Amino acid sequence: MVKEIERVGLPAVQICAIVPIALTVGANRIVRAIAIPHPTGNPKLEKKEEVELRKKLLRTALRSLTERIEAQTVFK
Amino acid sequence: MGRIKVVHYLNQFFGQIGGEDKAGIPPQLKEGPTPVGQLIQKESGDHLEVVRTIICGDNYAAEHLEEVAPAVLKWVEEVQPNLFLAGPAFAAGRYGMACSVMCKTVHQKLGLPALTAMHSSNPGVDEARKEIYIIETGDSTLDMKRVIPKMVGLAQKILDKVPIGMPQQEGYFPRGVRINVRAEKRGSKRAVEMLLKKLRGETFETELPLPQFDRVVPAPPIRDLAKAVIALVTEGGIVPRGNPDRIEAHNASKYCKYFIRDLNDLTGGEYQTAHGGYDPVYANDDPDRVLPLDATRLLEKEGVFAKLYDYYYVTVGNVTAVASAARYGREIGEHLLRDGVQGVILTST
Numbered sequence: 538m539v540k541e542i543e544r545v546g547l548p549a550v551q552i553c554a555i556v557p558i559a560l561t562v563g564a565n566r567i568v569r570a571i572a573i574p575h576p577t578g579n580p581k582l583e584k585k586e587e588v589e590l591r592k593k594l595l596r597t598a599l600r601s602l603t604e605r606i607e608a609q610t611v612f613k
Numbered sequence: 614m615g616r617i618k619v620v621h622y623l624n625q626f627f628g629q630i631g632g633e634d635k636a637g638i639p640p641q642l643k644e645g646p647t648p649v650g651q652l653i654q655k656e657s658g659d660h661l662e663v664v665r666t667i668i669c670g671d672n673y674a675a676e677h678l679e680e681v682a683p684a685v686l687k688w689v690e691e692v693q694p695n696l697f698l699a700g701p702a703f704a705a706g707r708y709g710m711a712c713s714v715m716c717k718t719v720h721q722k723l724g725l726p727a728l729t730a731m732h733s734s735n736p737g738v739d740e741a742r743k744e745i746y747i748i749e750t751g752d753s754t755l756d757m758k759r760v761i762p763k764m765v766g767l768a769q770k771i772l773d774k775v776p777i778g779m780p781q782q783e784g785y786f787p788r789g790v791r792i793n794v795r796a797e798k799r800g801s802k803r804a805v806e807m808l809l810k811k812l813r814g815e816t817f818e819t820e821l822p823l824p825q826f827d828r829v830v831p832a833p834p835i836r837d838l839a840k841a842v843i844a845l846v847t848e849g850g851i852v853p854r855g856n857p858d859r860i861e862a863h864n865a866s867k868y869c870k871y872f873i874r875d876l877n878d879l880t881g882g883e884y885q886t887a888h889g890g891y892d893p894v895y896a897n898d899d900p901d902r903v904l905p906l907d908a909t910r911l912l913e914k915e916g917v918f919a920k921l922y923d924y925y926y927v928t929v930g931n932v933t934a935v936a937s938a939a940r941y942g943r944e945i946g947e948h949l950l951r952d953g954v955q956g957v958i959l960t961s962t
Contacts, residue, residue, distance in 0.1 A: 540939075596912070
């Protein structure tokens with residue numbers, strides 16, 4: 538899906554736990570998620586820390602949308 | 614002929630440990646076969662003996678491939694088997710990926726024949742089809758009875774070092790290996806025959822399929838994030854409580870969009886996951902763990918970007934046909950572009 542969104546001309550980033558799959562299917566901008574059942578959360582953390590963790594992931598994702606890339610890139 | 618010692622890799626489900634709730638378990642050992650291993654033994658007339666089974670949870674394996682592979686390698690090496698088998702994984706993506714990586718690792722590091730089986734939509738296919746034999750299966754366990762004899766038959770041929778037939782004959786995914794064969798008719802004749810068939814609109818089979826590299830040229834980046842409208846999309850199945858539009862738990866036939874302009878947070882009481890392929894406990898407890906609305910709103914308020922788009926798009930990415938997913942992506946992308954969105958964040962589970 539992310540590849541097709543990018544195809545219409547919109548930068549799109551995929552946040553997912555299994556980076557090799559994102560690479561195989563052809564996502565251009567990839568951010569590694571926390572885990573499969575909770576890609577943007579961590580139930581072990583306090584609510585406040587969890588929101589901070591999410592913000593951090595999203596900042597990385599947003600940054601990935603602002604960078605000019607030539608090939609598939611995993612952003613950290 | 615002596616017995617052939619086999620080590621078999623399975624996920625938590627086929628390893629009879631549990632369902633999605635046990636998908637997080639690290640790799641563990643079981644001496645002897647599981648029921649799938651018993652099927653393999655039986656099919657081989659007990660010529661193959663599964664001496665050890667390695668079981669690992671789907672999530673654990675997919676998230677820690679680099680860590681699970683060496684552990685599996687060590688357990689395989691200990692019993693000095695003649696053959697390594699994994700799966701079949703059918704259409705299960707995490708499982709297929711693990712099967713392929715384990716087979717590839719065992720084959721490359723120990724020089725053992727390694728074999729697995731899965732459906733053509735499985736991302737595990739492209740992971741290892743050049744290195745190992747992967748038998749093609751249907752998309753569900755219903756195909757087990759047909760697949761096991763194929764796995765056993767091909768494994769036997771590899772062990773006996775007899776020539777392996779073409780992919781279509783043996784039922785494995787083409788490995789991109791070229792071998793010389795003597796054809797009955799010379800090339801020019803075959804080419805003309807193919808051309809004639811093509812002109813007549815008949816079906817013909819090419820002798821040299823062209824590789825399909827479906828890569829998309831990266832879209833130009835957002836120039837000024839502070840002025841950009843961003844949209845959230847998820848394959849993780851987050852829907853309003855009760856799943857009003859009935860997005861299917863697997864092989865979703867649709868995507869939906871839901872209004873979020875007045876929302877700052879997704880709560881477990883009002884939203885839930887409709888996805889049938891992962892443990893829903895965490896997402897149902899706090900849907901922001903899959904669709905991160907709360908943190909996105911905070912960043913919007915901080916001015917990191919200008920505005921969050923008024924709707925989010927959702928489908929269930931669970932054994933969903935690639936063609937459907939591609940269409941959903943294209944349509945969603947076109948809608949968003951038309952509505953002035955400049956960047957998309959998509960989460961998947």
